[in-house]
Amino acid sequence: MIKKLTYLVKKSIIVFVFFMSLMVNFQLLGQVDVKPNYKSFQDKYKLKTSLGFQLWSTYTMNEKRFDEASNSYVNVDDRWNNQLRRSRLSVSGQPYPGLSFKLTASLDLVGRDAFAATQGGNNNTSVGQFGLWNMYVRWKPFANSDLLHITGGFQPPQIGRESITGALNSTSFEKSWSQNYLRRSIVGVGSGRAMGVNIGGQKKVNQYFSFSYDLGGFNPQAFSNVNNSAGIQSSPLFVGRLALYFGQPESERYSTGHKINYFGKRNGLTLALAGSRQGRTDVFDRNEALGFDWLLNYGMLNVDGEWTFFSRNKWIEENNYASHSSGGYLRIGYNIELSNQHFLEPVLMIVKFNGPLSSTAQNDASIINAFAGNDEVIDIGLNYHLNPKLKISITYTINQGELGESLPGATFNNYYRNSNKQAIERGNLLGFALVGIF
Numbered sequence: 001m002i003k004k005l006t007y008l009v010k011k012s013i014i015v016f017v018f019f020m021s022l023m024v025n026f027q028l029l030g031q032v033d034v035k036p037n038y039k040s041f042q043d044k045y046k047l048k049t050s051l052g053f054q055l056w057s058t059y060t061m062n063e064k065r066f067d068e069a070s071n072s073y074v075n076v077d078d079r080w081n082n083q084l085r086r087s088r089l090s091v092s093g094q095p096y097p098g099l100s101f102k103l104t105a106s107l108d109l110v111g112r113d114a115f116a117a118t119q120g121g122n123n124n125t126s127v128g129q130f131g132l133w134n135m136y137v138r139w140k141p142f143a144n145s146d147l148l149h150i151t152g153g154f155q156p157p158q159i160g161r162e163s164i165t166g167a168l169n170s171t172s173f174e175k176s177w178s179q180n181y182l183r184r185s186i187v188g189v190g191s192g193r194a195m196g197v198n199i200g201g202q203k204k205v206n207q208y209f210s211f212s213y214d215l216g217g218f219n220p221q222a223f224s225n226v227n228n229s230a231g232i233q234s235s236p237l238f239v240g241r242l243a244l245y246f247g248q249p250e251s252e253r254y255s256t257g258h259k260i261n262y263f264g265k266r267n268g269l270t271l272a273l274a275g276s277r278q279g280r281t282d283v284f285d286r287n288e289a290l291g292f293d294w295l296l297n298y299g300m301l302n303v304d305g306e307w308t309f310f311s312r313n314k315w316i317e318e319n320n321y322a323s324h325s326s327g328g329y330l331r332i333g334y335n336i337e338l339s340n341q342h343f344l345e346p347v348l349m350i351v352k353f354n355g356p357l358s359s360t361a362q363n364d365a366s367i368i369n370a371f372a373g374n375d376e377v378i379d380i381g382l383n384y385h386l387n388p389k390l391k392i393s394i395t396y397t398i399n400q401g402e403l404g405e406s407l408p409g410a411t412f413n414n415y416y417r418n419s420n421k422q423a424i425e426r427g428n429l430l431g432f433a434l435v436g437i438f
Contacts (some may be wrong), residue, residue, distance in 0.1 A: 063427030188222025235279030357404025
């Protein structure tokens with residue numbers, strides 16, 4: 001009992017002394033003119049913040065759900081759906097010469113209905129799930145040369161123009177969904193992000209020609225059934241990209257980020273070749289992608305696109321299961337300058353995915369977790385740009401698919417599957433969007 005009382009007395013004395021010291025410190029602070037100089041701190045480390053969002057209001061028509069009882073597709077109700085499609089909160093800075101960083105968080109797909117014809121997942125919890133989107137540190141060893149940058153962190157591998165272009169910079173209502181096939185094929189998840197290191201740089205040869213390159217090594221972990229691991233078998237993912245710029249380059253300095261619309265300030269053509277390869281994992285023995293992309297900016301005309309070939313195989317006993325597919329997009333937009341310095345931009349985008357159609361090839365694709373069947377999107381849109389970072393968009397989007405020899409109920413591509421992994425036939429949609437970056 002005495003020991004317990006002694007302990008309580010000692011504890012009370014410690015708390016009292018701590019409390020009194022706080023009171024004294026607060027009183028001293030009250031006598032001092034404390035002015036946190038955040039502006040000085042911000043300037044010293046070159047800190048920048050950015051907030052972006054994409055708000056959607058859509059109306060879905062003619063969507064169907066597969067009904068197992070009747071072995072056929074049945075209509076679901078046409079529906080109006082509002083969602084926060086994307087939001088991005090970024091902080092970047094340069095704490096030391098040649099060393100920079102960027103961190104981006106996201107809150108996406110809040111309010112999306114699983115039977116809306118828009119693509120992507122659902123985030124319908126009471127507040128939505130908030131998470132990390134990008135985080136990297138970049139080192140530029142030579143101050144007077146742009147040929148070497150080493151970027152490490154959570155980032156998209158440099159392959160596929162649409163995958164490495166920020167969604168809020170896209171000129172179509174939605175990004176080309178060819179990026180989703182590419183990302184899930186080489187990284188395993190729709191976000192397309194993985195931890196890794198990228199080495200890249202850019203060189204201006206003369207006023208008519210420049211080039212940039214990227215070489216990266218990553219460790220995607222999404223292909224295994226083992227949580228937070230590549231599985232029993234593990235191989236790194238290697239990615240490379242070479243871009244040639246004729247006329248003006250896309251940017252004066254090297255960057256792993258890209259955009260499409262320069263509002264008449266760039267006259268140039270970009271042609272790029274990119275590829276990836278990963279060796280044996282629990283799902284496949286070899287997984288490869290090879291593609292090319294392009295961007296033409298000429299006056300007010302913007303034309304961009306990509307096409308990628310996918311190849312994957314796995315030996316099981318004496319059988320070699322293999323799958324080959326391809327996909328990409330073509331997008332054309334034109335800026336019409338209005339008298340108030342706003343821009344009106346009609347945009348047409350066509351997206352294609354071509355997968356195996358025979359029952360044998362589709363069975364092989366299923367065994368090695370590859371896509372199959374055909375998927376096509378036609379997006380007819382109009383953007384009204386109040387400035388280069390704020391726009392209002394409308395669209396009419398047509399979705400089409402082909403099962404091939406598969407029986408109804410397949411979920412082997414995005415036309416036939418929704419975010420709840422239900423078998424569907426995706427409908428068409430009429431959409432309205434407000435997109436801003438601040």
